[in-house]
Amino acid sequence: xxxxxxxxxxxxxxxxxxxxxxxxxxxxxxxxxxxxxxxxxxxxxxxxxxxxxxxxxxxxxxxxxxxxxxxxxxxxxxxxxxxxxxxxxxxxxxxxxxxxxxxxxxxxxxxxxxxxxxxxxxxxxxxxx
Amino acid sequence: xxxxxxxxxxxxxxxxxxxxxxxxxxxxxxxxxxxxxxxxxxxxxxxxxxxxxxxxxxxxxxxxxxxxxxxxxxxxxxxxxxxxxxxxxxxxxxxxxxxxxxxxxxxxxxxxxxxxxxxxxxxxxxxxx
Numbered sequence: 001x002x003x004x005x006x007x008x009x010x011x012x013x014x015x016x017x018x019x020x021x022x023x024x025x026x027x028x029x030x031x032x033x034x035x036x037x038x039x040x041x042x043x044x045x046x047x048x049x050x051x052x053x054x055x056x057x058x059x060x061x062x063x064x065x066x067x068x069x070x071x072x073x074x075x076x077x078x079x080x081x082x083x084x085x086x087x088x089x090x091x092x093x094x095x096x097x098x099x100x101x102x103x104x105x106x107x108x109x110x111x112x113x114x115x116x117x118x119x120x121x122x123x124x125x126x127x128x129x
Numbered sequence: 130x131x132x133x134x135x136x137x138x139x140x141x142x143x144x145x146x147x148x149x150x151x152x153x154x155x156x157x158x159x160x161x162x163x164x165x166x167x168x169x170x171x172x173x174x175x176x177x178x179x180x181x182x183x184x185x186x187x188x189x190x191x192x193x194x195x196x197x198x199x200x201x202x203x204x205x206x207x208x209x210x211x212x213x214x215x216x217x218x219x220x221x222x223x224x225x226x227x228x229x230x231x232x233x234x235x236x237x238x239x240x241x242x243x244x245x246x247x248x249x250x251x252x253x254x255x256x257x258x
C-alpha cells in the first residue's frame with residue numbers, strides 16, 4: 001500500500017499555527033513547523049555594511065538565536081492573522097530589554113509572510129528604525 | 130489669536146479612515162484624505178521594462194485611474210486593519226473583470242502602509258503574479 005503524502009497546510013493553517021505558537025513564546029517550534037528550508041527573511045533595515053535579508057533556514061535560525069540571546073521579553077502581543085491568497089500579515093508588539101545595553105523598549109511591527117507548498121518561503125518586517 | 134493647527138491623524142485613525150472608505154468603494158476619497166503628496170506605491174511586480182514603484186501623488190493617481198478604467202468590480206472585501214506603530218496592514222479580496230480581455234478573476238492581496246505626519250507615505254502590495 002502506497003504511503004499517503006500529508007496534504008500541505010493552507011495559508012490560513014500556516015498563519016494560525018505561526019500566530020498561536022508565537023503568542024505563547026514558542027518561536028522555535030513555530031519556525032520548525034512553518035518555515036521552508038529556503039526561507040528568505042527581510043528586515044526593514046540593516047547596520048551599515050550588513051544585509052537586510054537572511055537567506056535559508058540556517059541564516060534565519062542564527063538571526064533568531066542572536067535575537068533571543070540578546071533580548072529579555074517582558075511581554076509579547078501577537079495580533080492577526082489577516083490572510084489573502086498566499087500571503088498573510090501579523091503584528092507583533094513586544095516589551096523587551098536589550099541585554100547588552102540594559103535598555104528597555106517597545107517594538108511594534110507588521111510582518112508579512114508568503115506561503116508556498118505549505119511552508120513559509122518569505123517574511124518581511126515593517127517598523128521604523 | 131493664533132490659528133490652531135489640526136492635529137495629525139494617528140496611524141489607527143488613518144487606517145480606519147482608509148479601510149472604511151475602501152470597503153464602500155470610495156477609493157478616490159480615501160486617497161484624498163489619507164495619502165501624502167510624496168506617497169510611494171510599490172507593486173509585487175511590473176511588466177518587463179516598467180517599474181514596480183510609482184512615486185508621488187500624481188503617479189499614484191494615474192495608476193489608480195488606469196486600474197479603475199480597466200476593471201469592473203463585482204465585489205470587494207476589505208479586512209483589517211492590523212496596526213503596529215507607524216505601519217498597518219489590510220487585505221483586499223476583489224472579484225473583478227479586466228475589461229480589455231473580458232476576463233473575470235479574483236484578486237487577493239495583503240497591503241502594508243506606512244504613516245508619517247498623519248499621512249500615508251508608503252504602500253506595498255503582496256500577491257502572487
